[in-house]
Amino acid sequence: MAIESTNANEGAGVSRRRIVQGAAWATPAILIATAAPAFAGSNPDVLPILSGGVVGPASADSGAQTLTVSAIRTDNNSTWPIVVTQIVVEYIKGANGSVSHSVVTAGWQESGSVHPGGNSAGQTGSVVLEPVSATGVSISVPEDPTTTPETSIAVQFTLSRYSELSKLTIVATANGQDCGIEYEL
Numbered sequence: 001m002a003i004e005s006t007n008a009n010e011g012a013g014v015s016r017r018r019i020v021q022g023a024a025w026a027t028p029a030i031l032i033a034t035a036a037p038a039f040a041g042s043n044p045d046v047l048p049i050l051s052g053g054v055v056g057p058a059s060a061d062s063g064a065q066t067l068t069v070s071a072i073r074t075d076n077n078s079t080w081p082i083v084v085t086q087i088v089v090e091y092i093k094g095a096n097g098s099v100s101h102s103v104v105t106a107g108w109q110e111s112g113s114v115h116p117g118g119n120s121a122g123q124t125g126s127v128v129l130e131p132v133s134a135t136g137v138s139i140s141v142p143e144d145p146t147t148t149p150e151t152s153i154a155v156q157f158t159l160s161r162y163s164e165l166s167k168l169t170i171v172a173t174a175n176g177q178d179c180g181i182e183y184e185l
Helices: 016-033
Strands: 050-053 065-074 083-094 099-104 108-110 124-131 137-139 153-160 163-175 182-185
Touching: 050 163, 050 182, 065 083, 065 137, 065 163, 083 153, 099 108, 108 137, 124 153, 137 153
Parallel strands: none
Antiparallel strands: 050 065, 065 153, 083 124, 083 137, 083 163, 099 153, 108 124, 163 182
16 A cells, blocks of 8 residues: 655645745735834724723721723724723722722812711722812823823822722713723623
């Protein structure tokens, strides 16, 4: 019984299949290495993407802990600025006394926060932060492509006597449309 080989590498020369495979691998490398102007792919009809998070201790039994809320713009070739008008962090109250908070970042203020009273644990409270500017804080793409865009904002505040953070809401718009986010923490 004769055994035939199906190995493409056998025989003399380079097969057509190997040439096509080589071209397929070379093409993406050429496209990746090609530089494009900053606004070459801009699309004014696409809303920008917003993400966010809270960094800080998971709980604070007594003393105030500093928390940082971030709102981050992801580049998806949209030319619309994201305008952040409110940040809400909800929390579950711990058992030891009343909750307190303060805003650390300049240009932001507390507005309508709700803190449960008494010593009962498990109640939900919220810290509501708004920019001092009535027009909000803009995260935008610069008109001059040689400048670095402001792709995120960070707001710091302190909070005491919470057992866990439960939800983050960032109220934002782009081109008059809602692009805000809400995360369960």
